[in-house]
Amino acid sequence: MMWSGRFREPLDSEFEAWQRSIVFDWRLLPQEITASKAHASALCAAQILTESETAELRGALDAIAAEFASEAVMAQVRDHPSAEDIHHFVELKLVERIGSLGLKLHTGRSRNEQIATDLRLYVREQIALAVEALAGWASALVERALGAGDAVMPSYTHLQRAEPVLVAHWLLAYVEMALRDAARLRDCSTRLNYCPLGSGAVAGATLALDRAIAARELGFTAPTANSIDATSDRDFILEYLQALTIVGLHLSRFAEEITLFATAEFGFVTLPEAFSTGSSAMPQKKNPDLAELVRAKVGRIHGAAQAVTLLLKGLPLAYNKDMQETQEPAFAVEFVPQMLTLVARFTAALQFNLERMSAAAQAGYLNAMAAATYLVHKGVPFRTAHEKIGNAVRFAIEKGVELGDLTLNELRAFGPEFGEDFYAAVTLEATLDCHDVIGGTARERVRTALAAASERIAALTQEAADAGA
Secondary structure, X not given: OOOHHHOOOOOOHHHHHHHOOHHHHHHHHHHHHHHHHHHHHHHHHXXXXXXXXXXXXXXXXXHHHHHOOOHHHHHHHHOOOOOOXXXXXXXHHHHHHHOOHHHHOOOOOOHHHHHHXXXXXXXXXXXXXXXXXXXXXXXXXXXXXHHHOOOEEEEEEOOEEEEEEEHHHHHHHHHHHHHXXXXXXXXXXXXXXXXXXXXXXXXXXXXXXXXXXXXXXXXXXXXXXXXXXXXXXXXXXXXXXXXXXXXXXXXXXXXXXXXXXOOOOOOOEEOOHHHOEOOOOOOOOOEOXXXXXXXXXXXXXXXXXXXXXXXXXXXXXXXXXXXHHHHHHHHOOOOHHHHHHHHHXXXXXXXXXXXXXXXXXXXXXXXXXXXXXXXXXXXXXHHHHHHHXXXXXXXXXXXXXXXXXXXXXXXXXXXXXXXXXXHHHOOHHHHHHOOOOOOOOXXXXXXXXXXXXXXXXXXXXXXXXXXXX
């Protein structure tokens, strides 16, 4: 054991196996190698290591990374018979390769700062993958919106038909969600991007290390400002999981709408066979399995965030072994970038039944708001206009026609303000274009919004590419 000097008795064998974290923190091998190389550079600058020792250590660390680069071989890390954690594993492997020099690397550092650093590197990398995948989904949504042109569909409030909107406008709602999700994750990445190396176990390194050396090498903004906070902080994991929970919520809303729209009752979309399955009993079925699984995954993500919330609640400063339990929830959401990639491909493969959507948008008095706006332009107070059109709608329902089918004499029974120009004001095109405000579904506004969204996604994609370079 790395810490057994003051102990006389061995650990209980069952407890020893139970408390080991190597069974899950083996995933952090690349981050542990990278952080260890940076620490070697700092030790060299402090003249604890010679140039040749530093080169030998860094070369041995690279060799370990290469040896365990494949996923199949990584199982040997997880199943190592004596390593307590990923830090211990790397130290054991270094000693195997270069002897006692491998023990020198732990000079001036603690596992408390090591795991804090490794986890920050890991979460930063996972955020970059998620942001890239969000940009991909947003791109797929914009492509479908561009392809839909001026096609229309009903919008809904309370799951009741409300007003006609462009299909593109509906799709752009999800683009906005995806871009907000990316912004939240990038904010999280900015906040976590400070380097704990040099914080020691709790009070700071006992050697005069230049902490900026490791921070620069690892791509951090700067060293962390407080050693107690640095070794006990897991805010970044919680914030990451909370941000992913919102990603999951948005994906779940999309999945729910697609599941509804794919039913025979709606008939707005046809599910792609490549992302659907059938029934083992009913030969006619095509089930929305991807959408249903996406809808369910938010529970796992939210559960991880809740677990970390409860783990951190009430912990005294600084490091406590409880924090070991924050790692598995962080690892449990590695599926999110892949899920987003699948959703993007699913989105691209959906077939929209535009005629069915258009027909639904032109029945059921969805132009009533436009009709009330017509009266407002005639000088009628909106509350009064609302009442007049409500009465006209009730009359049209009883007659079995749409508002635009009522005669002028019938309309004037509800107010003298109605004129021949009413009919032009409640056409589908006029109903769309009367929403001529930023963010509205007027056709020209949506075209402008599509161009703006494309630019924002391109900038996000470029930023993700630059970050990965």
